Amino acid sequence: RNSRDVSQQLVSGGLAGAIAKTLTCPLDVVKIVLQVQSRGSREYDGVFDAFSKIIKRDGIAGLWKGNLVAIMRIAPYNAVKFLAAEKYRPYFAKEGKLSPLARLVCGASAGITAVAATYPLDVIKTRLTVQTADNKLYNGVFDAFFKIWKNEGFSKLYSGFPTTVFGAIPYEGGQFFAYSFIQDKFKATY
Numbered sequence: 001r002n003s004r005d006v007s008q009q010l011v012s013g014g015l016a017g018a019i020a021k022t023l024t025c026p027l028d029v030v031k032i033v034l035q036v037q038s039r040g041s042r043e044y045d046g047v048f049d050a051f052s053k054i055i056k057r058d059g060i061a062g063l064w065k066g067n068l069v070a071i072m073r074i075a076p077y078n079a080v081k082f083l084a085a086e087k088y089r090p091y092f093a094k095e096g097k098l099s100p101l102a103r104l105v106c107g108a109s110a111g112i113t114a115v116a117a118t119y120p121l122d123v124i125k126t127r128l129t130v131q132t133a134d135n136k137l138y139n140g141v142f143d144a145f146f147k148i149w150k151n152e153g154f155s156k157l158y159s160g161f162p163t164t165v166f167g168a169i170p171y172e173g174g175q176f177f178a179y180s181f182i183q184d185k186f187k188a189t190y
Contacts, residue, residue: 017078107176
């Protein structure tokens with residue numbers, strides 16, 4: 001493939017991830033505030049109450065808190081994942097076709113590649129999400145990256161990496177398998 005095809009794959013995968021993350025960000029924000037509230041100080045009485053209180057307190061934009069950092073992680077993740085899948089495909093294909101097992105392995109391999117390439121952004125997103133105004137350790141993505149590297153070592157940017165990879169293998173492999181399977185069924189039917 002030429003560099004234009006690679007660029008198109010990277011941009012397409014990145015944009016798809018950014019759009020999907022932006023569309024689902026309000027649900028993620030509500031999920032996070034419900035997860036971190038303690039039993040003794042319940043601020044929200046469920047999903048709809050959380051939506052309502054966030055909008056009242058922070059305006060509609062409050063439902064997209066943290067979206068930029070999330071996009072900084074998910075866009076490159078998807079870009080790398082879809083590009084890697086395309087690059088790995090010929091290695092697993094027989095006579096130009098992927099068997100069900102090959103689809104699974106190709107997708108899992110692409111997922112592992114994407115996790116390896118973007119994992120520090122996941123660690124940084126998590127650190128930025130859980131810090132509070134009272135205990136602010138980082139002033140943005142780059143500050144967090146360099147502080148973690150300097151104070152804790154580069155390997156800390158990959159803290160939890162093996163567990164994430166173990167999760168990515170069935171998730172990404174299954175996703176690519178299911179996508180290809182459904183596409184084949186549609187092509188056979190229609």
